[in-house]
Structures are given as structure tokens and as C-alpha cells.
Amino acid sequence: MKSRVFIATSILLLTLSVKVFACGPWYYDPQTYLMYRPYSYPSEEWEYNTGAKENCLLWQKQCKTSASTEDICQIVYKTSLEDLKGLLNHSFKARKLSRSNAFARTLWNDREAAELLVLAKECEIVRSDLNSPWYYPASKEERPYGLDQIAAKAGDYKGTRFLNRYALQKIRALFSLREYDECLNYWNEVSASMADDVNKRMAERYVAGAYFRIGETETAKDYYLKLEDIDGLYFCFRDGQTPWEEVLYQYAPDCKELREWMSSRIKYEEHLFYDTYDDYWKEGTVPGEDADKCKELARFCARVASEGKVKDPDFWYYSQAYLMLMTGRPTEASSLLTKASRSEGSREMKDNIRVFKLYLDSVLKPWSQSYENEMVEGLKWLDGMIVDHLDEAKRETIEGGVYKMGINLSYYYWNDMMRKIVLSSIVPKLLKNHRETSAIRFANMADNRLLNLVGKSRVWYQDKDSREWVEEDLSLGQLRTGNLFNEHDYSNALFELIDTLDVIHLERYVASLGKAGSKTDAFLDERGYTDKAFFQEVIGTKHIREMRYKDAVKWLSMLPKGFQTRLNTYKHGYMDLDPFAQSKQNLKDKSEYKLTFARKMADLESAITKEKNASERARKTVQYATGMRNSVSMCWGMSFYRKSVADTDTEYFGPTYFSRKQDAVFSKSEKLFQQAIRNCPDRETAASILYELGNMKTVTECYPETKSAVIVKGECDKLVDYHLERRTHYVESYGNGPYEFERKAATTMR
Amino acid sequence: MKSISRLISLLSVLLLGCGCSENTHSVIDSQQRDHENAVYFWKTRFELGGSETSFLKEHSIKRIYLKYFDVDYESNPVTQEEGVVPVGTTSFVSGRPKDIEIVPTVFITIKALVYIRDKKLVTDSAWKIVQRILNMSSYNEMGNIREVQLDCDWTESTQETYFALCRATKDLLKNDNIIISSTIRLHQLRLPAPPVERGVLMLYNTGAMRNPATNNSILDINDVKVYLKGTPVKYELPLDFAYPIYSWGLWYRDHEFMGILHQNDYLDASRYTVSEENGSSFIVQKEHILEGHRLIPGDMIRLETSDSNTIKETASLVTAAFPGKHSNIIYHLDSKNLKQYSQDEIKGIYSY
Secondary structure: OHHHHHHHHHHHHHHHHOOOOOOOOOOOOHHHOOOOOOOOOOOOOOOOOHHHHHHHHHHHHHOOOOOOHHHHHHHHHHOOHHHHHHHHHOOHHHHHHHHHOHHHHHHHOOHHHHHHHHHHHHHHHHHHHOOOOOOOOOOOOOOOOOHHHHHHHHHOOOOOOOHHHHHHHHHHHHHHOOOHHHHHHHHHHHHHHOOOOHHHHHHHHHHHHHHHHOOOHHHHHHHHHHOOOHHHHHHHHOOOOOOHHHHHHHHOOOOHHHHHHHHHHHHHHHHHHOOOOOOHHHHOEOOHHHHHHHHHHHHHHHHHHHHOOOOOHHHHHHHHHHHHHOEOOHHHHHHHHHHHHHOOOOHHHHHHHHHHHHHHHHHHOOOOHHHHHHHHHHHHHHHHHHHHOOOHHHHHHHHHOOOOHHHOOOOOHHHHHHHHHHHHHHHHHHHHOOOHHHHHHHHHHHHHHHHHHHOEEEEEEEOOOOOOEEEEEEEHHHHHHOOOOOOOOOOOHHHHHHHHOOHHHHHHHHHHOOOOOOHHHHHHHHHOOOOHHHHHHHHHHHHHHOOOHHHHHHHHOOOOOOHHHHOHHHHOOOOOEOOOOOOOOEOOOOOOHHHHHHHHHHHHHHHHHHOOOHHHHHHHHHHHHHHHHHHHOOOHHHOOOOOOOHHHOOOOOOOOOHHHHHHHHHHHHHHHHHHHHHOOOOHHHHHHHHHHHOEHHHHHHHOOOOHHHHHHHHHOOOOOEHHHHHHHHHHHHHOOOOOOHHHHHHHHHO | OHHHHHHHHHHHHHHHHHHOOOOOOOHHHHHHOOOOEEEEEOOOEEOOOHHHHHHHHHOOEEEEEEEEEEEEEEEOOOOOOEEEEEEOOOEEOOOOOOOOEEEEEEEEOHHHHHHOOOHHHHHHHHHHHHHHHHHHHHHOOOOOOOEEEEEEOOOOOOHHHHHHHHHHHHHHHHOOOOEEEEEEEHHHHHOOOOOOOEEEEEOOOOOOOOOOOOOOOOOOHHHHHHHHOOOOOOOOOOEEEEEEOOOEEEEEEOOEEEEEEOOOOOOOOOOEEEOOOOOOEEEEOOOEEEOOEEEOOOOEEEEEOOOHHHHHHHHHHHHHHOOOOOOEEEEOOOHHHHOOOOHHHHHHHHOO
16 A cells, blocks of 8 residues: 555656656657756645644643544644534534544543643634624624633643743634733743744744834744744835745745755756756757746855855755756866855765766766766766665665656656666767667666666556456566566667667677676666677677668577577567568467578578579578568567567667568568569469569559469459568558559569 | 725725815814813723723713824835834723713824825825724714824924825815814914814823923913914814823933833832932833833933913913913823822813
């Protein structure tokens, strides 16, 4: 239950912290992870505010009751005056209440406490009426108008047990009566005897208000400061002209509200800056009016940071730096961060500053060995932060699968920042510097470090037998080798990178795995996913995609038996069809699907070369071309891991090139078809090839005398070139190239 | 239900009665009210002790001008709302004395007046004031209300708002046959009369209390003379006269005026000692809050009182200046004040 509540909360947090498209796609550029992180104040409990909870705990202690705080809360805050009086007077109705609520039972036997609650409730009711200061009942039946009596009664209390509570009621009543002098004199008499608890603090709010009303704003200010009641403070000192933040800075420069205000303003601009639709970050600055706002905020930050009135100039320099970043001045931001790191403040803020500095360095510094060393040291530190801050709650959420790194969804700050720095800055720089292998290593760490740390992933599936939904925590190994969908390894930045890079880089990467390399490589490999088979399978697949079947055989042969069952494409049935059939036909034996195909293709390549009989060569060529064509179309699971659908392409490191690669294969296979028909000396054989391809119209038109044409004429009412139609349909759908080779070839032959 | 119908009635008046001419006095009503002894009651706790009750009987008091509440501007630090609110509402301990009419009186501060300059705020405030007066009267069984009095130290700059408030209040009360009167301070005599049915000329607070050289800021005949000089022979309103029999403390720190203290009892030896220089002044001994002020050791409080001879002299002067029927009102009914005057002295005041 706890975990579900947490996951629900986490989802809420996620929806608040990231930008989403209305209907998808759910993808965010890694650059857009939000980095500004001023403070993390503890969130208030949702059930009731901390003051109320503290009060309930105090009731528990004062009444020596085992009643839960929930029961106490119910009675203290939600029970009617009538019911409270019932508990005091032991009414029949209240007896029922005392059976259902443990604190009501306590009050049943504790007259002193019940009397106090009745008085407090009366005071609350009358004060509620008095919220409209003009209220005055027209008759005695309408409302007992007794705040003065309440004040007097509260003042008559002679005990010690509820001294604070009665004092609070009296102060409340006097304040509501606007008897400020009496209120303050009473406070001055009684405050020294009051224990420092929630009631005293509540009373102090009224005292502060009373001082304000009698014109002693300085004293009121001191109280408001002590109570951290910034609204009250501002109210004391507002003049209608001075902005809120200036008043706060003048009178309470260290209050958290001032920081929250600045943070919220910057957060607002940050969301705009990294907004998925507008992409202002690509332009390097927020637009016009917002840029002006940022500059104004930056000036305020600069003033606060430099005037020496605050205890945390580091926060103000940090904020100023971030505003500089969002107004296109990253270099100035960087020098401000140097100031920030040398200024007083908190350890937490220094960590935030270091993250920001790491990012800016990755953007600003040219690639060099010294920068690389420095950067790796920074990443090691960041990695330590990921480890140190990974508490149980975060593990739980990450296990639950809410934190989808594949689409760069934000959840865990330290890991987000590592991904932002690595994926948006370091990897592109490495690629630019032709260090593809290193780029793969960094991307691998960015995608897998946290998963390895958490080590588990939660899955939900429908049990085949019972048909019930089952929730199960699997280790990463189980997830990767099991028969459930693997949502990590084939839809992340690493995969996109290896899927799009030239295969040679991946081969070099695999060759380096497990060998003694640099310390950096070792650091990265320890945190990445380094199962060679995973990469070997990708390499083999890429060779099929690029029609190098012998190489494919070489790499796919390295895989353990049954490896293909780990692939999502296999699990989803994209490796079921016969790649050499002209229409969809399931294979009886689909084990070693890719390897078997690659071997056959390699064998056909060899056989075509060796074949002396032209007609037979033509048949083999058609079979080879059919396999080639099918490997990127009907049997696309042979050479790709997902179909290219524009909406789901991330295209971060380069275009996801299903179509482009597919075109090349189509082009070559079609040339082979054309060549086979053109070079086939036997018209019967040519016609039968066309017949097998399904080009019935061409068979009857171009080869009317052949047996194939006779069959077609005898069995078909409507003559269609099915193969050609499919090509035409492809052209209409994708618009990339004419595919009328069969007709051309046939025409040529005629 | 009764209160709802009253509300509707008041609202109708408010909506429909805006076009009434402002000087249509209820002449008969107001004339009937001439020549009646009256008294102000200006404390926040309406509790009549034996001496007060005897006073009412002894001097055939027919009306008590009873302060119900003040209307002040307030900004709330909690809700951050601002507006005009009733403050210092009187709590009722005693009932209405037999055969004595209660005239609810409301003091309007200048801050409140400045705030309600907008016409809508004026009518809204008038409605709230009237509603609250009527509720307080019915709740505390103050009998039939025939007159309501507004008290305000308006000046030329705030005159327009005050007059608008008077007009709105008068319109609201008209259907209930309640007249409206207003206090008139000496300095206001030079200005147009407010649009009400009667006025009460306040013959007190005549001096400059901030000036340490002022002899008696409550009532100084010379000050009155200055104000009456050049006053129109015929004032636009029928006037009654209010005379002071009160005392107050003027609070000074390092010879600088700090404020007025309405408390006239400074005999608590733990807090005050009598000044050696002046028998009517007191020196604060212990820090404490009084009437919203923090008094600290060393502060001086000068207790001022009203001299009966000066009052009589003033009465002669004003009755000559404004000849005709009028009522005399004493400010204000408080046993502490009363005991400083003999029966004859009081009768003497009422005899003018």
C-alpha cells in the first residue's frame, strides 16, 4: 500500500516537473532536464498541517491517552459543539461517539479536557461569526454573543495542565474583541509561565497582530520573524510601493520565503526556456519580455549576493548564474558559479553549484585531455551523489518503472543531471571528435548506472493460466533473459546510438570490452551494461541490414543458443515469417531466425556466383533478392528492432534511418530481380518467376505463350501485378522511388 | 424572519430613496425633542451603577446618547483585507432605564472616512452601520429607536464624504421613522451644516492638547469665544449643546505629547506616582500597556478635568449665540465623573 501511495505521489511529481505532449510522443531532449535546484524544503504532511499534528500529539500527552492522532484530530478539529457538550454532559448521543472514537472515550472521563474543548469550540464559533466584523446578532436566539465571557472564563483557569490552551483561548477572544491592550497585558503576565509548545506559538501570532494594531510594528516584526510568518511581516511593512521582495529583503533577508519566491520565478522561466514546443534553449535565451524579467531578477540576485546581508550568498550567485544562462550568457554564468562556490552558504547548495559548473564546463570547454580528466573527476563525484541520495523511496519508484529514462523523463535529480551532462553535451562532443567508442561507453553509463544500482524492475503481466494480472519484481538479468517485454535496452540513448553508428565502431567497442583499458573506461564499464552477446546480436543484425550476410553469420554465430528469445521483436512475433516466401507464411522452425537467414543468404551469394545454368542462376538470384527485400519489409524484425514511425522516432544522435536503410535494400533487391528476369534465357522460366512474384498481368501480357500464362488465364478473372501493386503502394506511401522494374524487365524481354 | 424583512426594507430604501432632498428635516419630530435633559454614555461597557441610575432620575434625563461602536479603517494582517470595521463595540450589561430613550451613537474616524470616499463604499458602509445599530438595539432591548447620531471630526476635505454618509444613513432610517443627528464641533460651525435633522454642538475638546502650554484642552472659554466669533447668526440645523464633565489623561514622554488616555484613574501605586511638580500629573513607574499604548517608566500623564463654572459660562455664551429651544447634554455619564460635581452644579448646567 505504501509503495502504491508513493508511486502515485511520484507520478504526480513527475507530471508536475516535466513537460508532456498532449497525446504523445513522450520524449524529451536530455538537454531539457531541469537543472535549477535551489532548496529542498521538507514537504508538509498532507493529512493536516504540522501545527495541527503537533497539537494532537500534545493532547495525547496531556490526556495520557492511547487514542491515535487521527482520532484526536477528528474530535479537536471536526466535532461539533453539540457533540463536545454531549461528551461533557454524558448525553446519549455522545455515548455513541465515545464508542467509535478513542479520544471521545478519553474525554468522557476527563471533564477538565472536555470543558476546555467546549470553550475552545465556542470561541471558534463566535470568532468565525466575527470574521465579518460587522456581524451582530439581532436576537439572543440567533447566537450567544459571548467572546467577553469566553475571555473571562479562560482567564479564570487556575490549573497548570491546560494553562497554555486556556491562555490561547483568552488571547484569541481578546484579539477578536479588538481588546489589544488587554490582550498584550495578559500575554505579558502569562507568557513566562507558558511552556514552549504549539499553543504558545499560536498565541504569539495574535500577540504579533495586537502589537501591530497598537502601532508597535517593530515588536510585531520581531514576533513575526520568530514565528517565520512572512505574510504578517510583509503586512506590517508594506507601503503600497515597495515590492514584496524588497520588503522581505530589508526586514527578513534570510527568510525562506524570499528564496522560494526567487526560486519559483526562476523555475517559471526555466520551464519556458526548456519548453518542448518552443525550444528556446536551442536559441540560447528566453524570449523578449522574459529575458527582461530574467535580467531584472539577476540584478536583484547580484545585489543580495554582494551586500552581505544574507547568510547564503552562494544561493544568490547560483540563481544569478542560472538567469545568465537563460539569457544567453553562459560564460558569465560560469564565472558567477566560481564566486558562488567560494561564498558562504550550505553544503547542499555547493553540490548544486558543482552540478551546474560541470554542465557549463561541458558546454564551454573545448575537448582536451585536461578537460577530459577534469570532467571524469566531476562525473565520479556526480556518480557518488547518485549513490548517496538513492533512498528507499526512490528505489521503489525506479523499480516501479515510473522513471522512464528512455524518454528522458525527470525524476531523480542527480541521475537526471548526469544524463543531461553526458547525453546532451559529452556524447555529442565525443562524436564530433570521432571518438565513437568512448561515446558508446558514456551513453551506456548514462542509461544503465541507476538501473544497475537499483538492480530490479517491476513487471505486470497477465498469467496465462489464471488470466489474472501479476505484479513481480525481476532482477535486471531476469528481465533481460525472460519472455516479458524489455523496456530498457532497446529504447534508450545507448541503443539509439549503437543502432545508428557505423557498425565498425560497435565492433571496436565490443572488442574492447573486458580488456584492460583506461581507468575511465573501467569506471564507465563498471556502471554500464556490458553483456557482449547483446552487442554481438546488434552487430549481426546491422550486418543483415547492410546486406553483409557473411559478417552477420560471423557475429550471430557468437550468440548463445536461444538468445533471440530475449528480443522484443521475437516476443512480439516479428520473427515468425518465412523470409524467402513471396507472401506471409509462418516458418515451422524459427530457431536461430537471423543466423539461419544469414547463412542461407551467404550460401545463395556463393551459389549464384558458382551456378553455370543461367535459368537456375536466375531462380537463385530471385530467391536471394526476395530474402533481401523481405528482411527489411515483411520480415523487418530480421534487420531492425522497430519500424520507423515518425512519431516515435527520437532521432537524437541522428535520423533513425529505417526508411533510408530500407531504401538501399529495396534498390539492390529490385536490381537483382530485374537482372534475374533480364538474364533469364528461358521464357518459361522467366514467366514462372513472374508468376511466383505474383505479376499475373505481366505474365499474360508479355509471356502469353507460356504455361504460366495459360494457368493465369484459366484461373484469374482479373489480372493484377501483385508485386508491382505492392511496390506502387510503397511508393505512394513513402514516396521514395519508382519500382517498376519487373514491367520494364518484361517489356525489354518482349 | 423579522430581521430578513427589515433587511429587505432597508435595501429598498437604499435603492429607491437616493433622490431625496437633503434638508427635508423631520421638523415636528426634532422640535418635540427640544428641552430634554440628556447625557452621553461613552464607555464600551453599558453598565449603570447606583450613582448613574440616581443621576438619571435626579436630573430627569430623557435621552442617553449611547456610543454603540466606532467605525475605523482596518487592514487585517492575517487575511490581508482592508476596509472599514466596527471597533470598540459596547457590551451591554444593564438594560435600558425606564422611560429613557436610547440614541445609538457611532463615532466615525477620519481614516474610515477617507477610505470610504467611493460612493459605493459610502452606501455600503451606511447600510452596515444602520443594520448593526438596529441589531444591537433589538438584541440588547434598547426600546424604540427614534434617533441615531453620527459623530465625526470631519473637515473641509472630508466634508463631502461625511455628508454623503449622513444622507445615505438618513435615507435608510427614514422608513423606520428614525431621525439622524450629528455632532457639530466648534470648528465645524464655519462650514455648511451636515444633511441631518439635528446637531449637537460639542462644547469640549476646545484646546490644543499637544501644546504643553495649553491651560485646559477639554474646555477653555477663550477658545470657545474664538470659535463663536463670526459664526452665522442662524445655523442651518437645530442645535443641542453638549457640555463636558469628563476628565482625561494627556500622555507625554520627554515633554512630547504621545496621546490621550481615557482612563482617569491613576491611583494604582504599582504603576503611577503623583508628580511632585504638579498635583494633577502622574509619573509612570512600571512598563505596561494601556489603551493600546506602551507606557514606560518616566512617562508623564496630565489629568485634565472640566470646571463647572467654565461650563456655565460657556452655556451662557452659546445660548446667547444660538437662541431658541434646545436640549442640554452632559458628556458623559460615568460615576467617576459625576462624583466630581455636586447636584446643584449639574442642575445648573441643565438649566440653560
